[in-house]
Amino acid sequence: MLSSKKILIIDDETDLCLLLKNYFLRKNYEVVVSHSLHEGKTLLNKIHPDILFLDNNLPDGTGWNIAPIIAAELPATYIVLVSAFHPAPPNMPAGAHYRIIEKPISMADLDKQFSTF
Numbered sequence: 001m002l003s004s005k006k007i008l009i010i011d012d013e014t015d016l017c018l019l020l021k022n023y024f025l026r027k028n029y030e031v032v033v034s035h036s037l038h039e040g041k042t043l044l045n046k047i048h049p050d051i052l053f054l055d056n057n058l059p060d061g062t063g064w065n066i067a068p069i070i071a072a073e074l075p076a077t078y079i080v081l082v083s084a085f086h087p088a089p090p091n092m093p094a095g096a097h098y099r100i101i102e103k104p105i106s107m108a109d110l111d112k113q114f115s116t117f
Contacts, residue, residue, distance in 0.1 A: 006030045006047055010040030010063060011055035020053060023110055037061040049077055056083040064090045071096035
């Protein structure tokens with residue numbers, strides 16, 4: 001039985017998406033994956049996830065540019081900003097719940113960061 005927690009992953013790296021999806025499915029989360037910003041924004045408004053994994057460099061735009069908008073529109077969503085590079089964090093609104101994770105992502109990091117979520 002799936003928990004009520006929903007995760008949306010917006011990332012164009014299919015291997016990473018599969019890794020994250022399988023990890024969270026084993027922890028009884030409902031997981032939805034998108035490989036583009038356009039589709040991801042549509043899914044975001046449809047499912048209102050509890051956790052959003054948002055890649056920075058996507059084929060159709062920069063995910064971190066919309067992170068402050070998402071944080072303002074869905075303040076209950078915990079946003080995990082993902083990037084292989086070390087960009088400055090976006091201008092997130094006060095009170096936004098977010099974290100930055102650098103690629104490559106390890107299972108030990110996920111266990112540590114999401115063990116109590």
